[in-house]
Amino acid sequence: MTPAGQGKPLDLRSLIVETMQAADIEQVMVIENSVYPHPWTRGNFTDSLDSGYEAWVAREPNFQLAGYFLAMPVVDELHLLNISVRADLQGQGLGLMLLDRVTQLARKLGMLSILLEVRPSNQRALAVYERYGFVRIGLRKAYYPAAGHTREDAIVMRLCL
Template sequence: MSAQLAPAPVLRPMHARDVDAVMAVETGAYSFPWSRGNFIDSLAAGYEAQVLVDAEDGIVGYFVAMTGVDELHLLNVTVATSWQGRGLGTSLLQAVQARGRQLGLATLWLEVRESNQRARALYARLGFAEVGRRRGYYPAPHATREDAIVMRLQLLPPADHAVD
């Protein structure tokens, strides 16, 4: 008898038809989820958006990132709660980094809740540095706000700025 490994989830571009499944993952993962409109607007704006699809379970993760001048800003990265702890967060973040490098972007930025120690540790393991704080950035329970920690990862070596 031979055991067969299930195929790994596959990354592909996110489409508007995916938003219902993305919303199911989003609302299952967060107390203050993005709205359906946030995803629709991101797709309409042409942001980098990809979903991680399992053959049996459908969409199990995704990311949305916005390009700027020489930079990529990760707006949302999520793994379905039932799929967490399997390395998919790392895979998604590596895919974001690869896309930024493919686009020739020098820096990847993100914000993370100050209280999200698990995500902060993952980002640090992948080379992100904490470089700032946005006070009151995230909604929190009881009409309060939570600070965001701003993190940065250099995707490409700094350009040589030598003068001829």
């Protein structure tokens, strides 16, 4: 999740949520590059799809991507690797809707919890995750690339199901 953008009102009921396909990566990359200072690469997404990770997109009726998430099942835990909402649609509940989908998916897969990492500097995402019920369980030192040649820690959060 990233800082709020300015955008058109979104009718969440009109969105189509379906599995991500290789053909979606072009639109995914547009969103990824516009909302993150250190975005995933095309290879990260391709490798995730090739590995069979859970990859889902939310699509507007005009077929434009509104957001997406990728998650990796590990034993009894679903690791949320990436969740993103198009900048012009942020702040309208789509991130929460995607978190609901992640939670539904985790339960369907028989997972006991959801794990994620988030930058301490991403206060908006932290607030959303905490409001959703995630709790801070740890810190990964120098986990994320940051400005220049520095690194930023990651807060590790878990939601027990």
